[in-house]
Amino acid sequence: MTESMKWLSTRGSLIPSSIREAISKGLAQDGGLFCPSFFPRANEVELAGVDSFSQIASIVLAPFFQGDPLREQLPEICQAAFNFPLVLKKIDSDHRVLELFHGPTAAFKDFGARFLAQTLSRIQPKTTVLVATSGDTGGAVASAFHRLKGVQVVVLFPKDRISPRQKHQLTAWGDNVLSLEVDGDFDACQKMVKECFLDEALARDLNLSSANSINVGRLLPQMAYYACASLWSVRRHGTPLQLLIPSGNLGNAVGALWAQQMGFPIGKIGIVTNANETLLKYFQTGTYEACPSVATLANAMDVGNPSNFERLKALFPKVDALKKNGVSIYRVDDEEIRKSIRQTYDRFKEVVCPHTATATWVAQTEQPFRPLTWVATAHPSKFETVVDPLLKSVLGHPVELAPQLSEILGRQPIFETLESNTAALKKKLRELG
Numbered sequence: 001m002t003e004s005m006k007w008l009s010t011r012g013s014l015i016p017s018s019i020r021e022a023i024s025k026g027l028a029q030d031g032g033l034f035c036p037s038f039f040p041r042a043n044e045v046e047l048a049g050v051d052s053f054s055q056i057a058s059i060v061l062a063p064f065f066q067g068d069p070l071r072e073q074l075p076e077i078c079q080a081a082f083n084f085p086l087v088l089k090k091i092d093s094d095h096r097v098l099e100l101f102h103g104p105t106a107a108f109k110d111f112g113a114r115f116l117a118q119t120l121s122r123i124q125p126k127t128t129v130l131v132a133t134s135g136d137t138g139g140a141v142a143s144a145f146h147r148l149k150g151v152q153v154v155v156l157f158p159k160d161r162i163s164p165r166q167k168h169q170l171t172a173w174g175d176n177v178l179s180l181e182v183d184g185d186f187d188a189c190q191k192m193v194k195e196c197f198l199d200e201a202l203a204r205d206l207n208l209s210s211a212n213s214i215n216v217g218r219l220l221p222q223m224a225y226y227a228c229a230s231l232w233s234v235r236r237h238g239t240p241l242q243l244l245i246p247s248g249n250l251g252n253a254v255g256a257l258w259a260q261q262m263g264f265p266i267g268k269i270g271i272v273t274n275a276n277e278t279l280l281k282y283f284q285t286g287t288y289e290a291c292p293s294v295a296t297l298a299n300a301m302d303v304g305n306p307s308n309f310e311r312l313k314a315l316f317p318k319v320d321a322l323k324k325n326g327v328s329i330y331r332v333d334d335e336e337i338r339k340s341i342r343q344t345y346d347r348f349k350e351v352v353c354p355h356t357a358t359a360t361w362v363a364q365t366e367q368p369f370r371p372l373t374w375v376a377t378a379h380p381s382k383f384e385t386v387v388d389p390l391l392k393s394v395l396g397h398p399v400e401l402a403p404q405l406s407e408i409l410g411r412q413p414i415f416e417t418l419e420s421n422t423a424a425l426k427k428k429l430r431e432l433g
């Protein structure tokens with residue numbers, strides 16, 4: 001009999017939760033983040049001979065669902081969620097790339113959003129997912145829940161403050177996805193969403209859920225792809241996985257550390273940030289101090305107070321322990337991101353997005369370990385306004401659109417407009433529910 005898994009808050013509340021509570025609540029009662037009560041060892045016997053990501057994921061994730069009926073459904077959940085490739089590509093003897101951008105919205109957020117959608121829709125057959133978005137996450141969430149039975153999705157985005165391509169990704173859905181263009185900025189959207197969650201009657205009646213990025217349902221699949229890539233690395237190349245991870249809220253980095261805790265062959269891990277230097281300072285001084293976020297070319301990493309820092313600290317309470325575990329940190333500014341996009345193409349013939357470019361910069365300048373695998377977090381064609389001016393003259397054409405994006409961009413946009421006012425949003429939600 002295997003030990004059943006409990007979920008504990010990073011803030012020390014002593015009441016353990018089940019996986020279904022952790023996924024449906026998102027945040028622990030005391031405001032902390034859910035973490036597993038222990039890290040099970042990788043099941044080498046079951047993994048032997050299994051090579052597909054979705055099968056590996058369902059084996060890796062099984063112990064985290066121990067004691068819950070969802071455990072038996074993991075093979076079908078993983079198959080439905082991960083219906084696109086995970087790619088580990090060899091560039092040369094020292095360099096590999098883990099491409100996480102082959103999902104429907106061409107960024108790694110698809111893995112988490114789709115796994116969460118598949119689990120949440122099985123836990124709560126009637127749910128309203130409400131999200132405010134400034135860009136990438138909303139598209140991944142809308143796409144992941146699109147046409148899932150029993151789930152209504154409501155996505156708020158700020159008028160005139162997102163790029164035309166981003167807007168198209170938020171409005172290409174229809175059916176059970178309601179996209180609302182709000183006459184206000186991102187903070188106004190976020191405030192309206194928060195106020196709806198605080199309305200207990202509304203939250204209860206509609207079964208409101210946030211699909212928030214700190215949800216363990218989004219983190220677990222990120223752990224699974226690092227576990228899988230580490231097995232592939234050993235099997236195909238005979239070396240453990242060593243990673244450079246472009247980071248903002250640290251969800252991706254914590255996923256890699258959790259896989260390492262399970263005993264998967266993962267060596268050194270370099271966390272790479274843009275000009276936002278909260279983490280760099282933490283590494284240098286041992287003191288954590290949140291900073292206001294700075295706008296950069298790698299905007300999905302513009303974070304001054306990384307939400308998953310609490311999980312990092314729960315694993316390694318002191319910075320020295322983190323360093324001893326082979327974790328290092330790098331900061332890459334906008335000028336270096338621009339140079340990196342050009343040099344990565346010149347040297348490796350790889351076109352990278354501004355986020356991925358932070359990691360390829362470190363790979364080319366500091367070369368902290370070898371062989372190394374940089375993590376490609378988004379497809380470059382999502383950020384054509386940055387990439388095209390830098391590469392047009394060498395490529396002779398704009399960066400090629402990812403096929404899944406060109407399909408989305410070909411659809412008719414469907415959205416409604418809403419005034420920036422919580423009462424108006426509540427009325428809209430009641431009409432839907």
Ligand SMILES: *Cc1c(COP(=O)(O)O)cnc(C)c1O
Pocket residue numbers: 107108109136246247248249250251252253300301355356377378
């Ligand atoms: C969200 C995101 C990141 C940052 O990932 P975290 O898990 O928040 O550290 C990096 N690159 C892209 C393209 C993203 O969308």
